[in-house]
Amino acid sequence: MESVIAIVLAQMQPILAAEQIKTLAEVLRSAFNLNNTSTTAPQTSHLLEMFLTAKEVEGCSPKTIEYYRSTLTMMNDAIMKPCTLIESDDLRKYLNDYEVKRGASKVTIDNIRRIMSSFFAWLEDEDYIVKSPVRRIKRIKTAVIAKETFSDEQLETVRESCTTTRDRAIVDMLASTGMRIGELTRLNRSDIDFRERECIVTGKGNKQRPVYFDARAKTSLQNYLSTRNDNNPALFVTLNGTSRRASVGSVEGRMRRIEKSIDVGRVHPHKFRRTLATHAIGKGMPIEQVQRLLGHAKIETTMHYAMVDQNNVKASHRKYLE
Structure with missing residues (x-):
């Protein structure tokens, strides 16, 4: 049922505003008794596994796959929303909180942004969402440091x-x-x-x-x-x-x-x-x-x-x- 709701929401995104989409999601979940967040987890988990499988088929190494998995799982656990309903502001807040709480560098934050971009672009390509929320998050500027070489x-x-x-x-x-x-x-x-x-x-x-x-x-x-x-x-x-x-x-x-x-x-x-x-x-x-x-x-x-x-x-x- 969660997948059906996701399809309905995706089709309504071009017509309704963000707040209206949220309200529609709540109404649908209430109507089908799906307000328990635990029932939405399998949907996100399932999509994440499908995405990782796609990356594996593309030739990504096991180490890269695991990096994708841990990064996206951490994001989902922090935002606590089905991935098909995550918005740009959710991601901006997550990146900002991650940087502040962990003292992460701009390079690390941009790496996370790139992984999120890959995931949500895949959701868009597979028609799970209409538009990737990462499109509105620009590349994070990092200082260019000349690294050492051997003479x-x-x-x-x-x-x-x-x-x-x-x-x-x-x-x-x-x-x-x-x-x-x-x-x-x-x-x-x-x-x-x-x-x-x-x-x-x-x-x-x-x-x-x-x-x-x-x-x-x-x-x-x-x-x-x-x-x-x-x-x-x-x-x-x-x-x-x-x-x-x-x-x-x-x-x-x-x-x-x-x-x-x-x-x-x-x-x-x-x-x-x-x-x-x-x-x-x-x-x-x-x-x-x-x-x-x-x-x-x-x-x-x-x-x-x-x-x-x-x-x-x-x-x-x-x-x-x-």
Whole structure:
């Protein structure tokens, strides 16, 4: 019955004002004895599960699906209205309360807004609502902070601080390919083509793409593999003697250990990726090729990763404007 009421309300939205829609909803629920909020929960829950299934079909990772689920469940629990009746003001109040009570950053709030936008856009596309209430909520402005990258000297320092052939191979692969840490840990030995110095990685949405490594990474990788006597197909395995596939957490832990032993700022896998993008653009590589190399769906993401080197800006000014 709740679904029937939702359809009626959706059809009446173009005709009635918001307050009239609310009144109509109350009258219908009263007529069908559905005023108990617990009976409206299955409707929202059902739609949320359908939405998550749709995102899974689109290729979203289990981690992304769970992030969507927790974010939207928290929103529904706070607003306490069927999702088909949620309005823009409800969402604005929720975002404001979330930011104030949790001290959340603008980036976090905009991430929540984007997830809500995806959910309500799906409800609109599937004809559960006439218009997404998120349409009236504009993108939240966030401060653009130039994140750190490694200089050539810092990269050499990181390489020299590696105490195992495995860690050296990991650093050289991350630095020369720009692949994500999850892509690196999923690699198998059979994925590596040493002759062409390339490998196929599986990125977000299970999309595959080729990445390329330099001669230094090739040598480091061959040196590491020559020390292996296990049968695990994984390209990188743990260092504790169990020969299990290395996890994202274990690699990040090794990077933190390296960070503590040297003075080059933070050392984490994503910094290698950002460094590659910045250096590639700085040396004149077309942004579209950098986008493909990094496996970004949108070129805006590539531009966000690749911070323009101020020295290049200064040199270009002198070249073109003086």
